[in-house]
Amino acid sequence: MEAVIKIVRRKWTEPELDVIRDIWRSGIPVKACMHLLPGRTCGAVKEKARELELPKKSRKYSPTWEVLKHLMKDGKPLTALQASKLTGICAEQIRSLVSEHVNDGSAHIVDWVRATRRGHLQAYFLPIPGESKPKPQKLTPREMQQRYRDKFDPEDWHARQRKYVNRRYLKRGKLIRREPLLAAFFGSAG
Template sequence: MRWTNEEEARLRQLWTTGKSLKVIGAELGRTADAAYRKGKAMGLGSKPFEGETSPTWMLLTRVCRDRRGRTVHEMAQATGTSRYTIDQLMRRKEKAGEAHVADWEKRPGAPIPYWLPFPGKSKPKPRALTNTERNRALRARIREEDPLRYKAMIDRATVNRSRRNGTVRKQHLVVRALFGLGRPA
């Protein structure tokens, strides 16, 4: 079936709308392939595509269909893409309003975001733990897991503090005698 001048004008108009070739072909009563070949023959250039072309992004939306946030590490493992690529993609999509941070994992150091590749409002980033808070958490964990290690750590800290202050406690008389720290005999 030959193309009429009206059909060519309509194809030229539809080509820049961002509609898919399938839709353009249907509006002209032709197949998508016929519309594509005629557009190329008319020199209309590449068909502008309004949508996501990144295979990584498409895979992420399928992986996260359950609406459970995932870290960059989990997403990289699921897609086989580098963590850097996933991180950059998610940040770019967040700025565009197509992704958001569902939650944050608080941990020693910087908090870790749990991303969702869907539009939504990002949770605000919690503040990072201070060194004091991290050390307190570490000591509490050691006290629970290994009481002997905790006691040794506290004893070491006490001796070091005494040395810094110049108030080292005198040893017991028996210990001093055993190690020759007492008066000469």
């Protein structure tokens, strides 16, 4: 004798459908809200949402984002790398979340700072709505050279340039180096 297993499916009630719509509008994952629909599985809820032709569920809720909001409730902005070191969460995931939330207006970038003297720019962000500071444009090679030159005294810069040119001529064999004693006796002219 074979046992026949019958799957009995309960009909969805109107209050259950309202709960599904509420879950879908919130950013909270379906799995986290299953206690509101006892006797139903997560897959059944998602299938019913498709039948109801609800739009794709937004992924605004994230436990990582909640951790970041709690960490930064004092109003002090952090970079993704700093937040990563404090929370142990991957910096790339934090950057992705920040980008997502800045785009939808629930977070903003306070400032852009170079990671190192010539490194890439890092965003200091806050997980609260506000106006984001635009990312500065990259420096052109000429601007980078000028910024480097401005660090030196003009006389030092000229001495560095002469030293470089002399070294280049010496390598090519166009400059003959004289002994200082011979140059003192006979002069530096060849």
